[in-house]
Amino acid sequence: MTPQPGRPGEPDGDPVVHVVDDDDDLRQSLRFLFGSVGIQALDYPDAPSFLAEFDPAEPAVVVVDVRMPGMSGFQLQEELLAREYPAPVVFCSAHGDIPMSVRALRGGAVDFLEKPYDTQRILEVVQHQQGRARELFAAHAARAAVRERLEGLTPREREVLALVIQGMASQAVAHRLGTSVKTVDVHRARIKAKTGAESLGTLVRDILTHQVEV
Template sequence: MASDPIVYVIDDDESARHSLEFLLDVAGIRVRSFSSADAFLKSSPPLAGACVVTDVRMPGLGGVELVEELRRRGNSVPAIVVTGHADVPLAIQAMKAGVTDFIEKPFDDEAILGAIRQALARQIGDEGAQAERLTVLDRIATLSPREHEVMDGLVAGHANKAIAYDLEISARTVEVYRANVMMKMQAKTLSDLVRMVTITRITVQ
């Protein structure tokens, strides 16, 4: 086991990479960066007590593909994928690949640090992940049947108008239900909502 937690930052964007390195240094968290997923895999750094932060789109292997490759090799290191766009299908793919968190750019410094600290804490065991799953299930239980239907549409990547058509209600009514869902689920973004719902569906085998 590593003596101290370490974060591996993998991003082809040099300025973004250095910015995150600086943020982690100031926060007192050990960090090592790589310009590509291929360079990271070739280096084979120790993953005990580690966390990976990677961009979703890079030359060669992208962030989600990197996580899938690590899982294929039997490594369950927590991974945070950063994206410039709220791509719901990609978020679902990322969560199914085993990504711990899916964060949209531009992100707040405290948001990324919080996600990294939570990911590092999960290395201790699965208790935290199970507790989070139960919390999300409790929030889902507060939704009305119609709110649940709207949430399912959102998580499937459907636009408000498509959800309105499917449920035979107005787009304005969908917006109201959508706002209620986001509030009850305590989701700040659509990607946040997708992540929550996905962990309730795939955490338990």
């Protein structure tokens, strides 16, 4: 990876751009292009290098070549999906075709660009995706925070919470679980205390808003 000045997440808040491509000249030209408009770019000669060095918590856009020795761009995309990495992924290829672009987009890529690049086009795409990256990483962090709040719940408390999310009152929950209303209310109180929620209503709202599984 070529060292770059500064680090992502500095005061300007602009997401970094990760360029993953085995073509040295192309990576250099993209660094120059992005740098000319104030976009910080970090580059990697292959997918394993990127996976070993990138910071998954820092907002970013990934520009990746489809065909690379070893791990392909598609395999990298699958790995990032498995890690729930929220960065927008832009695929590039000198040998692109419709099936290849369809595969990339179905896998979650936001665009598929052909080489040689139309410089204005790639700048427009990346700058637009930087805005999306801020939103995606913020949502990802919020979802992770809700999951963390739920980590201390017992299986029984999760059962109760899942039924509360369905809109059931304590009496209905007690009937469904074959227990007493008093026991259900004890579970509700513990859920509230363990998650630090102002109320179960606000906790349910956070769970539904960020689409967290209980």
